[in-house]
Amino acid sequence: MAKVLMKGNEALGEAAVRAGCRFFFGYPITPQNEIPHYLAKRLPEVGGVFVQAESEIAAINMVYGAAGSGARVMTSSSGPGISLKQEGITYIAGAELPCVIVNMQRGGPGLGSIQPAQSDYFQAVKGGGHGDYKLLVLAPATIQEMVDLMGKAFALADEYRNPVMILGDGILGQMMEAVELPSESKMPEIPSKPWATTGAKGRNPNLINSLFLDPSELEKHNLHLQEKYTRMGKEVLWENYKTDDAELVLVGYGSSARVAKAVVDQARRRGLKVGLFRPITLFPFPKQALQEACRQASHVLTVEMSLGQLVEDVRYNLEFKVPVHFYGRVGGMVPTTRAVMEEVERWLNVEQRREDA
Structure with a gap:
């Protein structure tokens, strides 16, 4: 297969489409703006939906809704934008919903700069939001690896019903390299999701929630999540x-x-x-x-x-x-x-x- 020269952010967006992603919700922030810019045009071409939300907070809650319906969905941001999404991310993790989150890191703290950094490592691997939860975190080093890991990210998200973060940086997002893209004719098989809220006609209703008012039930849920995070150990790369x-x-x-x-x-x-x-x-x-x-x-x-x-x-x-x-x-x-x-x-x-x- 022939290689094409692509900017990192755009290659990542195309890889998401070819991995079966059909919904994107986000808000602009440098240095990841080419991802939503690319998907704004590309997703409608494949019957997908792109929404530039009114804020990062709105965007991550739209991700929650689409993930709850069983769709392959993603969002992307950088630094301060990821911080604004943290409450939604912990809700998604608590509700055990699959999605992909991209962070093209920039300098901080605060508003910081638009230049590349890796100072969001703690935020990514230690949870970032409240509660005991984890994200699967993938860290590519080349644009080809970003492309290859995108398909894996969606597969892992579905397998473990858990958010997956691709942790890049401004260099990877803005640089250009030759990449080999997955074939458009070979769409990945998306597993069935009997837990999804697709309408309850003919079956019992599904409930997606992260609220447990009984402390013993919340403890049981947390232990279940921890067992899942332990099982993720076999996915090391x-x-x-x-x-x-x-x-x-x-x-x-x-x-x-x-x-x-x-x-x-x-x-x-x-x-x-x-x-x-x-x-x-x-x-x-x-x-x-x-x-x-x-x-x-x-x-x-x-x-x-x-x-x-x-x-x-x-x-x-x-x-x-x-x-x-x-x-x-x-x-x-x-x-x-x-x-x-x-x-x-x-x-x-x-x-x-x-x-x-």
């Missing part, structure tokens, strides 16, 4: 890059991982044993794979566009058995290969090695 003999393992996701991979190649050319571990699922986190990748490492270094969020999960999942260091830039600043290489040299004591030699 990751990439290992030259970690077999690595003395130092870089850990990063998304755009930061692209920088880290370039550093690994530079380091290897200089004879330094450096590798990269890239989590693709941020929740569930690939704990065992991370431990295996770092089995020979004397140091681990996370590379982030934040002030240190991924680093906490890396330390936790390595059970503090390996020193884990952090390097990050914030506010829309992107780590450079030179700066990361300096950190690599620092922790591998390159200067001391030269003196000893």
Whole structure:
């Protein structure tokens, strides 16, 4: 199949259509505006519905309604917009409804900037809203991976009746790469949804709700959700890059991982044993794979566009058995290969090695 050159946001929108998404509700915010702009034209061409809501709050509650009817539905936003959606997201998680949420991260806190960042990691993987709930979180590093993960996101949402977040950033949304799109002639099979509110003629009515006034019933519901989140552990995805003999393992996701991979190649050319571990699922986190990748490492270094969020999960999942260091830039600043290489040299004591030699 021929590849086409597409901007990340537009490729993601087209991938959603080809994954069976027929409803989109959203509100404009940079740097993800090309997603709704693209789908505003594309969805009506396939019999779908696009609505630019009056606010992010309205948009996420429209997602709740469409998901409750059994439709494949998505929304997208960035930073402050995702924050406004949090109440709706926790309602959707509590009601066990499948949907896809895209966050093309930008700098914060507050209104912040329109430049790329990764400072929404905690918000994505720790819940973000109130209550004990989790999202499945997928973190692509290329536009092709964004396309490939979109179909998986909808499939996982349906399988677990749970919101799935694709956590990108402004770089991935705005850059262009050649991608291979799924075939339009091969629509994915959408599973039956006997729980959906499609009208109760001829059957007992379905009730979709996240309200439990009896505390014992709410506890039972929470334990059911937790069991589901535990089952999600089998869905872990990751990439290992030259970690077999690595003395130092870089850990990063998304755009930061692209920088880290370039550093690994530079380091290897200089004879330094450096590798990269890239989590693709941020929740569930690939704990065992991370431990295996770092089995020979004397140091681990996370590379982030934040002030240190991924680093906490890396330390936790390595059970503090390996020193884990952090390097990050914030506010829309992107780590450079030179700066990361300096950190690599620092922790591998390159200067001391030269003196000893």
